[in-house]
Amino acid sequence: MHKKIWVSLVLASILVVGITWATVKQQPTNVITVGSVTSDADIWRHLAQSKQAKQLHLKIQVKEFTDGQALNVATAQGQVDVNAFQSYGYFDAFNKTSKVGKLANLGTTYLEPMGIYSSHYHALKDLPDGATIAIAKDLADEARGLKLLADNGLITLAPGFGALDGLEKVTSNPKHFKFQEIDDTTGGRVVKDPKIAAVLMSNSTSQASGLNVLKDALAYEHVNSHTKANINILATAEKQSHNSTYRKLLTLYHDKTSQAYIAAKYHGTKTEVNKSISYFKGEH
Numbered sequence: 001m002h003k004k005i006w007v008s009l010v011l012a013s014i015l016v017v018g019i020t021w022a023t024v025k026q027q028p029t030n031v032i033t034v035g036s037v038t039s040d041a042d043i044w045r046h047l048a049q050s051k052q053a054k055q056l057h058l059k060i061q062v063k064e065f066t067d068g069q070a071l072n073v074a075t076a077q078g079q080v081d082v083n084a085f086q087s088y089g090y091f092d093a094f095n096k097t098s099k100v101g102k103l104a105n106l107g108t109t110y111l112e113p114m115g116i117y118s119s120h121y122h123a124l125k126d127l128p129d130g131a132t133i134a135i136a137k138d139l140a141d142e143a144r145g146l147k148l149l150a151d152n153g154l155i156t157l158a159p160g161f162g163a164l165d166g167l168e169k170v171t172s173n174p175k176h177f178k179f180q181e182i183d184d185t186t187g188g189r190v191v192k193d194p195k196i197a198a199v200l201m202s203n204s205t206s207q208a209s210g211l212n213v214l215k216d217a218l219a220y221e222h223v224n225s226h227t228k229a230n231i232n233i234l235a236t237a238e239k240q241s242h243n244s245t246y247r248k249l250l251t252l253y254h255d256k257t258s259q260a261y262i263a264a265k266y267h268g269t270k271t272e273v274n275k276s277i278s279y280f281k282g283e284h
Helices: 002-026 038-048 051-055 068-076 088-097 139-151 184-190 203-208 225-230 244-254 256-265
Strands: 031-036 059-064 082-087 103-108 115-117 132-136 170-172 178-182 198-201 232-237
Touching: 031 038, 031 068, 031 244, 038 051, 038 059, 038 082, 038 256, 051 256, 068 082, 068 088, 068 103, 068 232, 082 088, 082 244, 088 103, 088 139, 088 225, 088 232, 103 244, 115 139, 115 203, 132 139, 132 184, 139 198, 139 225, 178 184, 184 198, 184 203, 198 203, 232 244, 244 256
Parallel strands: 031 059, 031 082, 132 178, 132 198
Antiparallel strands: 082 232, 103 232, 115 198
């Protein structure tokens, strides 16, 4: 009789341990995987270790990617919880063509201004008739550069000019500028070429070239209705659009201490944008 009781107790203990182990295995880790690239990945690695993250009870693991499309696919499929790398325009274009699932916009982070640079002229008005302007051959960067030129009155673009449109949509070019398409990463070298009057450069390229868009560019993007598509956001899988824990990442990013770190490290060139999702209403 005692032996039977003992065997029953052992079996019961094994059963309890098994259930407990299964429960532990099924419990979520509460770690948010943030997918990112280059300088954004560096920012999120810093924020993940910050006092502010601990105060918000956020556990963050950063997974770095080299390809934005692959990162969006991984996010849409739930392999990455949140991504931090893309502009609203890039996000919108992905959602319009994605066959693997849609993304949701959690909120805004910053605008990294594109600039117009020259080693030979000190103002846009000085650019001579027929001058050559170098512009990125990447579709998104080319469209962005053309918009910047148009916003500064140098060219006119066709109505409805989109985030992936190019030189074929230039409808007026009163100073007869010639455009040379280049790899954006070569901008720092091209700007020194005596045959090139000006270069459109992304902020990451200008920084790598020792330039500061706020001080060295002849003109640069500002946060306004024309640059909405260029504002960076945090994105997640559509089904996670109301995840309150993920939204805490925005609180962390816009914390004063976080912003002080970002401003100091990137010399003020990542312009904070703290807007609601409704800011993008009506954008196509």
